Amino acid sequence: MATRYQWLILQDGNLPLQPDGGVTSAPHQCTTTLVWPCDSSPTRHNSLVIDPCFTSAGYAEADRRLQQLGASWNDIGTYFESHLHLDHCLLVPQNPTAWSWLRARSQSFAGWSAYDHARSPLRDLELVPCPGHAPELLAVRIQHPLGEVWIVSDAILSRQWLTAWQYYWPNIYDSQEVRETWRSVARILAWADWIVPGHGPPFRVDMELLTELAAGFPGAEQHLACSDVLQTLEERSLRLRSVL
Ligand SMILES: [Zn+2]
DSSP states (O other), X not given: OOOOEEEEXXXXXXXXXXXXXXXXXXXXXXXXXXXXXXXXOOOTTTOEEEOOBOOHHHHHHHHHHHHHTTOOGGGOOEEEOSXXXXXXXXXXXXXXXXXXXXXXXXXXGGXXXXXXXXXXXXXXXXXXXXXXXXXXXXXXXXXXXXXXXXXXXXXSOOHHHHHTTOOOGGGOXXXXXXXXXXXXXXXXXXXXXXXXXXXXXXXXXXXXXXXXXXXXXXXXXXXXXXXXXXXXXXXHHHHHHHHO
């Protein structure tokens, strides 16, 4: 049977910029997630940290959460950068030891194929291309006993940004990148039971969310050029209804 994985948010994602253009006082920090097989504790041989870009406060909190789990930084085996934006790439402030420890275990997406994936306890997690926000962006898909968890980084910034059908406009996307963004969103919504977004708390994919998204999609930029997105939402709704 495929390995099932446990996950823990080490750093809570935040984004001061709001979909309506407002700016809050929240710190800009990415969601950082630890993943390891369900049937064991995290060790340096079986664990993965996704998007290890820590703020000072985020690092202190991550340290506390690792301790609560009975683990430490020494139990982190590999790190993974979902895409090359600087707010997701390795940064461990005021802790050169932790930084060099993680650096020695670099496993960016570019090096993933060189990693001995087939023999790894992480072999059953899947990397799914989700371009749009960044061409190289890869989401991590894992099976948890309660369903599928997709750790998607900035393919979805937060539940709030998703339901507003807004993308991170400061990056100035062209129309093709906007369409790719929505198609990546559809790829995620087709299967995920839980989504861990790049700058917000995890949230569940349920009928309420799918209904809200389908109703809001006609307000999305480029929506007429990607009606397949709406079709995917409808198909997922039908499947969800059939298991209720
Ligand atoms: Zn990004």
